[in-house]
Amino acid sequence: MKPTYFINFMMGMYIFIFFAYLFGPLIIMSITAFNSAEFPSISPWECFSFRWFNEGKIAYDGQHLAGLLSDWRLHDGIISSLIIGAGVVSLSVPIGMAAAIVLTQVRSQLRDIYYSISIMPVLFPGVIIGISTVVLWDRIAGLGGDGFISDVGRNGIFLTILAQTCFISTYCFLIFVARLQRFDQTQEEAALDLGATQTQVFFKILVPYLMPAIASAAVISFLFSFENYNTTVFSILSDQTLTTVIASKVRLGISPALSALALTIIALTVIAAVTYEILRRRSEKKYAQSQEIFVKEKAASGRINKEYKAGFRVPKGIVAILLILVFATYGATQIVKNDLYGQSCIDAADQQKKSKFLEQLQTLESNELTEEELSGGSLGGTEDYGDIFGDPSLFQDFGGFD
Amino acid sequence: MSADVELNNVSVTFGSFYAAKSVNVKINGGEFFSFLGPSGCGKTTLLRAISGFQDPSEGSVLIDKKDMSGIGPNKRPTSLIFQNLALFPLMSVSENIAFSLEVRGVSKGDRQKRADELLELIALEGQGEKKVHQLSGGQKQRVAIARALAVEPKVLLLDEPLSALDLKLRQRMRTELREIQKRVNITFIYITHDQGEALTMSDRIAVMNEGEIEQIGPCDAVYNNPLTPFVATFVGENNPLFGKVKEINQNKIKIETPDGDFLSTMNENKKLNIGDEAIAFVRPESLFIPRDGDSFDNLIDVNIESFEFEGNIKNFYATLKSGTKIKFSIPNAIDTSSISSGTKLQLGFESIKSSILPKAQLAID
Known part of the structure; x- marks a missing residue:
């Protein structure tokens, strides 16, 4: 490996780490906006859904988790x-x-x-x-x-x-x-x-x-x-x-509604920035063309060489775009393969959570103490707790605080 | 319409510094008048006083016999062409030219008509839609002139507008400026440090040094009969020969120098007495190599040091007996191939072509 390749490779790595550091959190946050789970997360992945952009969700326990569209506040x-x-x-x-x-x-x-x-x-x-x-x-x-x-x-x-x-x-x-x-x-x-x-x-x-x-x-x-x-x-x-x-x-x-909001803001910013850049380049090109015409008018014909025509060139950002495409395709195939999208998935997840909730409720109910147990019996009641440390005479020898 | 411009005892001070000191000039209507002087001599300050950007500390500026004190630059019948031209980069050429009409509320149609007229005057027809950055240096120059002329000022002030151009263009613009001035027939006041520009274009010149006017007069008078050693050495080139007045015969003066006695012509306004310290000036082109049969009032022995070829002339640098350095030029048409460094020669010059002045500061010091 030639030293310049090595330097270029290191440079590439540095840029990758830098951008990962810069945009990693934003990318992760954006992905969580599409997870139907109540808490913004990537794993465990529940279902692919747009619910946090829309009306949100009314949970099995009656709690309303507002989505982006329904959050009046x-x-x-x-x-x-x-x-x-x-x-x-x-x-x-x-x-x-x-x-x-x-x-x-x-x-x-x-x-x-x-x-x-x-x-x-x-x-x-x-x-x-x-x-x-x-x-x-x-x-x-x-x-x-x-x-x-x-x-x-x-x-x-x-x-x-x-x-x-x-x-x-x-x-x-x-x-x-x-x-x-x-x-x-x-x-x-x-x-x-x-x-x-x-x-x-x-x-x-x-x-x-x-x-x-x-x-x-x-x-x-x-x-x-x-x-x-x-x-x-x-x-x-x-x-x-x-x-x-x-x-x-x-x-x-x-809630993931915030992720949805963040993604919307990011998208708007990116669109605005790209539009600005396109407009800027267009006006710059126009200026350059007018200058070119000016130079051609001024210069003798011998000064202008030949029409320079740029061929197709691979854009430098191709690696980054390919990387994103690979990850996106991988994620999408995983979601499709495991059937982690659509209403059926959400219903199933809700059902599962609901049954889990009911199970827990039942456990709680079965463990619930009767009135009788609370007021007396083996637990609680008004009994003397003097022997709590197993030695009834413990406090008697102490002599008090006076 | 043109107007007289009169500076009455005008002084401009910045703190304790005199930028201009007791300047008295009367510029006639329709005249092409130049202020000539080295950088920092106060000529731009005078121009700003005439245009209204600088109030004189003393004295008054009269344009068309009206006192201009208290009248702002936008109310004076003058237009100024700036050194950097100060064209408005965000406007088209036509908009630039018609700006002064726009701010006076002239309708768009009339503005366009006037702009087209002026574009024709400066030979830029049909280029009104261009932006300023699409013009070449000389074209920008002409647009600046057209813009200044749009409101038909009575006086046009020009602050070294040609200094940024290359030599050929500068020479062409000199002729063009002069032609435009004749066509519009208004007073032009021109500021320059380039004596070539001043001499070729002007009707009259004022030579300035350190805030004061040294001499005012027609170009040839200033060149041939300088009033001070400064003017003698600043306008064109001159060889000074330092010495003492030995003999006076009407306006012919004999001066005694370490390199011999020379006969020179006295300026009537600068009287000298026997024994006064004086400088005799002789221009490089007035020094000749005598041929058979030629006779000169003065002869001078020189030792050639070096020479340079300038095209139309050849410049020789030589030393006199006392070590004084002088320069002389010979037209290229004359064969000078026999002269090289180390050659000893005798040069001659006529007393009429030499002027003698009391000793004072030179421009080359």
């Missing part, structure tokens, strides 16, 4: 999270942008101080931001009597939007600062010189230039808001967001 949480996310985006992006623009106007040492103060909120623990927001607005609500201010000051969604904006606007600020650093200020001067007012310069030159930053700041602040827990758990008061609902579920015992 989860739905309420998602709606609040979306409202809060929208609110945070519409506040954080303008605040972050304004702060970044101010930074470009400030000169000298003041600039460093301003920058430090601006990024401070990300350094604060989220818990503190949450609590302090609640404390402050409780005071404000207390001032206004029973009116509008009181309602607003004790509205969990409103407080959460404010609390999250505190630190999320800082991330927006950093995004805008990075983009503004590459801004050519002579463009502003050129626009001014051509007769534009300051407002026109802002909307016609600066905002179009900042558009990519605005988009990424919006996406990032929405994601930060959506997944935030430690600030939200305090500021949300009596309402619930998706994260607080999930957290309370974890405390009461998790």
Whole structure:
């Protein structure tokens, strides 16, 4: 084996381990969403089912385990999270942008101080931001009597939007600062010189230039808001967001419905990322083509060699795709071979569990003590327990505590 | 329409630093006027004072006889072409050109019409839909000019707009700029550190050094009759010969140097007296190798050190008796194959082609 092969092999192994570490938990969790068992697990495998995406299950003992579609608390949480996310985006992006623009106007040492103060909120623990927001607005609500201010000051969604904006606007600020650093200020001067007012310069030159930053700041602040827990758990008061609902579920015992939710979120993220990537590549290709046309127009014909046409090339990710396919096929054949899917399997599993439950119930019943046994007889009763250690005089010699 | 531009005693200070000091210039309407000077001499600061980006610390800027103090750059009848052009990369060529009309609320149809007109002026018809990044350097240059001309400014200010182009393109753009200026007939104020650009395009030049104007005048006057040693050495090349004034005969002065006495011409504005320390300047192209029958006012013995071939001319570097280095150029049409390093020669120059000035700072120092 040549040393380069060895290095490549080690590199491949490293990448495999790294990705396994990164995505392993997510893959396992996703698989548990399709197991019909009440507790998220891969083994023992009960049945392949979509029940956790749908209505969930009413257990043999009457307990209702909600699925993704029937869990109203989860739905309420998602709606609040979306409202809060929208609110945070519409506040954080303008605040972050304004702060970044101010930074470009400030000169000298003041600039460093301003920058430090601006990024401070990300350094604060989220818990503190949450609590302090609640404390402050409780005071404000207390001032206004029973009116509008009181309602607003004790509205969990409103407080959460404010609390999250505190630190999320800082991330927006950093995004805008990075983009503004590459801004050519002579463009502003050129626009001014051509007769534009300051407002026109802002909307016609600066905002179009900042558009990519605005988009990424919006996406990032929405994601930060959506997944935030430690600030939200305090500021949300009596309402619930998706994260607080999930957290309370974890405390009461998790169900595969959460796996189903996780898988849905992962799927949506992947679809969004892939769509973005496709669009990006398409526009990049368009740009490259326009450049190519430009070069061809400019260059003498002798400069352009020959039409370069790429043949079919095996994509580099083929190994990973094959690996996933192999595992998926293996899993699917195992499920089909052992008849671990469909309604019949679920019914059988339920039946089995129910009979097991009944069996246990019967055992309990047969072991149940009669009234007579409890009130007296060989066990219990009001007998003297003085000889419990087998020596009736044990405590007599002790002499007491007095 | 063109307008006069007048700088009255304009000074611009940054803290204790004078970027421009008591500048007085009157630029006539329709003139092609250049500010020429080395980097950091304050010429860009003056341009910014005219365009309104920089308020003068003292003095006033008058455009069309109106005082411009307190009037912002967007309200002045000037257009500025930036050194980096500052084209808007997110807009098409037409949008760039019509930007100044757009911000004034001109309708889309009229904007398009004007943009097409200007595209024709700069010979880029039918390329309005392109993005800026699809243009070559010279095309970008022309778009920047068209954009500045769209609102029909009275004064066009140009801040070294050709410095990023390669030599051939720069030479072509010089002619084009001059042609455009004649066609639109407005005042052009041009900033450059390249004396070639200034000399070829301008009607008049102001040579600047350390925030002050050293000389204002038509190109040939500045080149032939420099007022200061700085101008003499900054505009074109010049060989300085240091010495003392020995004799004065009207405007002919004899200067005594370690390499002999030379006869030179005095500038009427720079009077000298006998015994004054002075510098006689003679340009490389004014030094000749005498042929039979030639007679010169001055003769000078040199020892050739090295030479370089530039194409149309051949440059020779030589030392005088005292060790002073001088440069002279001979047109390529003249056979100079017999001259090589170590050759001893006698050169001649006419007193009319040499100017003598009181001793002061040179540009080459």
